[in-house]
Amino acid sequence: MRVLVTGASGRIGSQLVRRLCEAGHQVRGFGLPGDKALDALGADVPVAVFRGDLGEPSSLEPAVSGVDIVCHLAAALTTHDVDDDRYVEVNFNGTYNLLNATRDHAPDAGRFVYVSSDAVYWPALTGQPDYLPVDENHPLVAGSVYGATKVGAEAMCRAFWRSYGLPFTIVRPTATASPEELIDPKSPFGRRWFLDSAIAWLQTRAQDGRSEGLLRELLSIEKRAQKLLLRTDLKGRSSLTMITDARDIARAIHLMIESPDAEGEAFNVGPSAPHTERQIVEEIGRVLNLEVVEISDSELRPSWYVSSSKARGTLGYQPKWTVFEMIAEAVGATTR
Ligand SMILES: NC(=O)c1ccc[n+]([C@@H]2O[C@H](COP(=O)([O-])OP(=O)(O)OC[C@H]3O[C@@H](n4cnc5c(N)ncnc54)[C@H](O)[C@@H]3O)[C@@H](O)[C@H]2O)c1
Numbered sequence: 462m463r464v465l466v467t468g469a470s471g472r473i474g475s476q477l478v479r480r481l482c483e484a485g486h487q488v489r490g491f492g493l494p495g496d497k498a499l500d501a502l503g504a505d506v507p508v509a510v511f512r513g514d515l516g517e518p519s520s521l522e523p524a525v526s527g528v529d530i531v532c533h534l535a536a537a538l539t540t541h542d543v544d545d546d547r548y549v550e551v552n553f554n555g556t557y558n559l560l561n562a563t564r565d566h567a568p569d570a571g572r573f574v575y576v577s578s579d580a581v582y583w584p585a586l587t588g589q590p591d592y593l594p595v596d597e598n599h600p601l602v603a604g605s606v607y608g609a610t611k612v613g614a615e616a617m618c619r620a621f622w623r624s625y626g627l628p629f630t631i632v633r634p635t636a637t638a639s640p641e642e643l644i645d646p647k648s649p650f651g652r653r654w655f656l657d658s659a660i661a662w663l664q665t666r667a668q669d670g671r672s673e674g675l676l677r678e679l680l681s682i683e684k685r686a687q688k689l690l691l692r693t694d695l696k697g698r699s700s701l702t703m704i705t706d707a708r709d710i711a712r713a714i715h716l717m718i719e720s721p722d723a724e725g726e727a728f729n730v731g732p733s734a735p736h737t738e739r740q741i742v743e744e745i746g747r748v749l750n751l752e753v754v755e756i757s758d759s760e761l762r763p764s765w766y767v768s769s770s771k772a773r774g775t776l777g778y779q780p781k782w783t784v785f786e787m788i789a790e791a792v793g794a795t796t797r
Pocket of ligand 1: 467468469470471472473474491492493496513514515516533534535536537538551555576577578579633634635636637638
């Protein structure tokens with residue numbers, strides 16, 4: 462089949478392109494002009510590269526013309542540190558542009574797979590979900606602008622199904638990483654638990670008055686050596702978190718493309734179980750031989766986790782990597 466993947470150079474998109482090429486599909490990868498990672502991917506696997514911007518409808522036409530499947534992953538993410546306007550432009554308006562282009566230039570497309578996020582369920586920084594684990598029937602109560610653009614784009618996919626007969630499937634991944642990001646202080650994951658990176662990030666946020674108390678506390682820690690940070694609540698408990706390997710999300714999307722039962726459905730996709738931030742940080746500290754510093758934080762995100770039971774039952778989705786296996790793989794790669 463002819464499959465278009467937007468966000469083809471990203472952590473999930475690049476894995477999906479590799480999988481689909483290996484499975485024998487004719488894959489088109491769409492990315493921004495000047496995206497060097499897309500050039501590197503094109504040199505590695507037989508993907509046809511198309512350049513453009515979701516915000517420029519005319520640049521979408523050549524990429525989408527005549528495809529059988531669209532996998533739409535390109536987005537502005539919270540880890541990109543962009544402002545709210547950018548989420549709306551790329552995630553909501555950009556998805557609308559791509560749906561229009563698909564309807565007009567790929568009239569036989571059998572599926573539009575939209576990669577949304579579990580942020581659609583997350584009420585706000587300190588809010589609680591209605592129940593745990595969060596399944597696909599949970600109300601979509603996004604408390605962030607990013608989450609709201611995902612809710613809106615999902616609704617737009619449904620509208621194109623009902624109005625124009627374009628079949629869709631929605632994927633809602635949990636936090637997703639490549640293994641090496643977990644031990645890289647410069648990655649969006651590293652800044653959660655490498656002390657220096659957490660301070661540098663909080664310094665950019667503290668300019669608008671948020672997190673100033675936490676920043677003061679972190680700055681007072683002696684830092685002759687690299688340390689890891691563990692944020693706990695006032696009772697010493699750390700949050701539950703779900704980190705999925707990008708290769709598992711790519712496998713789930715591949716299963717959705719091939720399953721007729723996925724049409725018109727939304728699926729949570731995550732790892733086999735949640736873990737506490739303490740388990741993850743202590744494991745990174747153990748393998749990298751770094752001290753873990755505990756800080757109690759009154760703004761700690763409440764624990765919540767999603768269920769991937771529907772994806773397991775309907776698609777046969779089975780996550781392959783745990784966060785601990787990802788850490789071990791990343792450490793193995795850096796010491797080879
Ligand atoms: N990584 C996560 O933790 C996570 C969690 C839940 C959902 N998601 C969703 O999964 C999808 C893929 O995420 P990822 O982690 O691979 O992100 P990524 O940042 O690695 O990749 C995003 C891709 O989108 C491209 N892009 C951004 N703006 C664009 C534009 N205007 N036009 C064309 N391309 C543009 C980027 O160049 C990049 O290739 C996104 O839709 C994201 O919202 C990611």
